[in-house]
Amino acid sequence: MCTTHLAKAVRILDADRLPKAHTSQGPLPWFTTEGPKLYKRGGWYYVFAPSGSVKGGWQGVFRSRRIDGPYEGRNVMDQGDTPINGPHQGAWVDTPSGEDWFLHFSDTDSYGRRVFLQPMQWGADGWPIIGRRRGSQPYGAPVARNRKPNVASQPVTVPVTSDEFDNGYHRGWQWMANPMPDWVDPAVKGKLRLKAVSSPANLWEAGHLLTQKLPGMAFSVTTAVELKPGGQPGERAGLVAYGYDYAWIGLENTAAGQRLVQVTRLGADLGLSKGHVRQSHETVLVAPVEVRGPVHVRLSFSPVEVPDAAPDFPHYWHSMLHSTHAKVTFSYSLDGTTFQPFGPAFTTQPGRWVGTQVGLFAQAPGGTPSNTATRAGYGEFDYFRFSE
Template identity: 45%
Template sequence: MTHDANTNPAVDSHPVVDTGPAVDTDPVVRTDPAADSHPVVRTGPVVYTDPTVYTDPTVYINPILNADWSDPDVVRVGDDFYLTASSFGRAPGLPLLHSRDLVNWTLVGHALERLEPAVGFRTPRHDCGVWAPALRHHDDRFWIFWGDPDQGIFQINAPQIRGPWTRPHLVKAGKGLIDPCPLWDEETGEAYLVHAWAKSRSGVKNRLTGHRMHPHGTELLDEGKLIVDGDRIPGWFTLEGPKLYRHDGWFWILAPAGGVETGWQGALRSRGFFGPYEERIVLEQKDTQVNGPHQGGWVRTPSGEDWFLHFQQKGAYGRVVHLQPMSWGTDGWPVIGNEGAPVAVHRKPDLPPQPPAAPATDDDFPGGRFGRQWSWTANPQDSWATQHSGDGLRLTCVRSADAHDLRRLPNVLTQRLPGTPSVVEVELKLHSEEPGARAGLAVLGDAFSWIGLQRGADGAVHLVHRFAEGVAEQERDADHPRIAREGRVRVRLRIEIGAGARCCFSYDLGEGPRPSGPVFAATPWRWVGALLGLFALAPVGSGHAGAATFTNFRIDPLPPVAPE
């Protein structure tokens, strides 16, 4: 069912509905590194048709995680590497990824089952919740600290990466306390914590505050001291996301500045935790295509190699993750990437070879259970999804006064938008006689669009396709509703996601695929990339409104476009 990009009728015969800014990621060709006589390092506008054309197993291509794994942090325990990322208002939150080579990652679970306080996240708060977590391993336990900009600094811990994780503990209450990172200093036996500030809540930004911390990680032992004032560093602004380390007798803070879109990675060092600190820019875009390469974590392999993981903001795709080589210069400062510029291609870390792997996307929903790649847009209720003996995700048609606006609904099951051109498909069956009951497949962001089935007031089942711009308060038709032939309550839904996150919708009611509506330009929320979503809804009323079953969810890459 895959259409060639130049012949897709949904593209050729319909106008584009541009709902916001989109990033163009059209791929082009890269040459074989084996032809080079120098080490494999690419930094400039080096592009390619398809990463699989690279047959050299000794190199990797950035981004290593090509979806919205925002604000990554990483830690090594033995031969294993673990990564977590911001999850904002979705549940479960705090995704946990595992790798043996820093290149191939799988999603192994979540550390946060529900957001706290539970009552505060019964409805979507897309840009709130879990911001910029720090992942550490200390005293034979995993620790995650994060900032909720409306509540304060939280901490959870567990004996194993898969848990059980403790319930969130509020280490310090306060508005605008974000991006915390702990350090248990083996040299002094002291524990510390550094955090940044969100001006939207506190009126303060561009500053880092340091605290002494109880070794148990349960409380801070002082009121905090300003240890870095970004306003006093010429040209620096929006200093945030600090990660705290000890190295070579120095306290190190690796922190981004300059803003998400076009910022840089800074390094700051001091002989004492409370300063004074000197600073240096250690990673920036330079002449590459990687805008704003910053905010992430440093990790060392068993053989002593150093690596740095960071994000790149890519519009609707969110914040994708890059891996950079890291070393220490003769002056004692870190050197990241290729002399401070992000690499596009590089030799892999000196670690045992691993098979290709990536976080799962496809799902057959065995027994009605959904995979780890899915999360709700708010704290879930048990009644939203029903387990059963067969396959397929069975979602209850939840009654809501906000059925006209998916952005307000807590019962949308989501996963990340793929960062490369892809085709998303799922089969849907509607089990409801309730007028107005509906279910579908959505692209969800500040603007949204969805396609699916709805029971009409006339009793017939309609194929509907709707959307809403970012400024709109409710959805409207993207195409004329179509009545399914009598008795037909099953449909195959399809979204082709092209360059720039432009989405072409189509469907198959048993008569072959048909395009629907104009091209939809996916948009992010303020800090969160666009999401794919499954949902089932019904208007306000009494009694059970029925259900919908989703089966055979697939995301497949589009074939590369040959260069001209």
């Protein structure tokens, strides 16, 4: 027998009822106040919480002598005249040498939520100011470059991205859902063998995509893909740029044999990101080549600024009038040396609370009968390499 005891929840802070925040855009009401973190310093309880939306918000701090309030609040950092939008939703970090820092993100659309480290100071009045001080203002502005914290020397490291699949796949990869054991054949070394999993044609509804975050602003990613179908038309495998819209280049099995294709799907999330349901269809382009084995395929990314409609706020930062996405071009090679451009360029979209992802997949048609699924084929990828 299991007994659960639930303590009574107490609301200690309702930011929406507080006086307007003083920001570089003038007085603004508190809204979308979320992600709180509670600290205690010098006899004060501090709640650090972002407010004002993801891209158009600021970092709020609330304080009280009692944990249950009442709390007073203020803006301690906003975008100001910088290109770093919504500098908030992070954490206060202190060091053994007594320095204070603030770790936060900034939404960069298709490039995800980039992380920044800001200097932080405590004023004589017991309030923090984060980022670059702005004269006598009680709030700071974020900085893109700054001296490093005074901590022990550390080697310069970067996340692992490229993969030769010598011993499976490295830890920089992410599945789109909890993986099943048979999605990857662990007995294969030096290559990645992905099972052609039966799933809907819309990859937004498929959990068996193996993806990575975009590693930079401008780059190319290349792989060699070979499709070993189980005998049924419709199996496919490829290299995908994935988000609310997605596009991929790879191989598809048909009754007439394999073909090299570029596939684009706009509104893959069926409009759910915009609060309504709509139809979504694939656009398929077939390359004029004969597929006889592995094909090297490449996606090349470069950043583009896309204009956005003005938000329905009374005041906003001008950075909210555009989004940063990536223009993706496609190419292929039969010998791994000479690459041919293929198909139109594609403009990325982010995913749900994440940026665009790039990855690999193998797929069998949705609704494949169980007696056929046991004979499903696979996609085999020889390498996965990023380059500038």
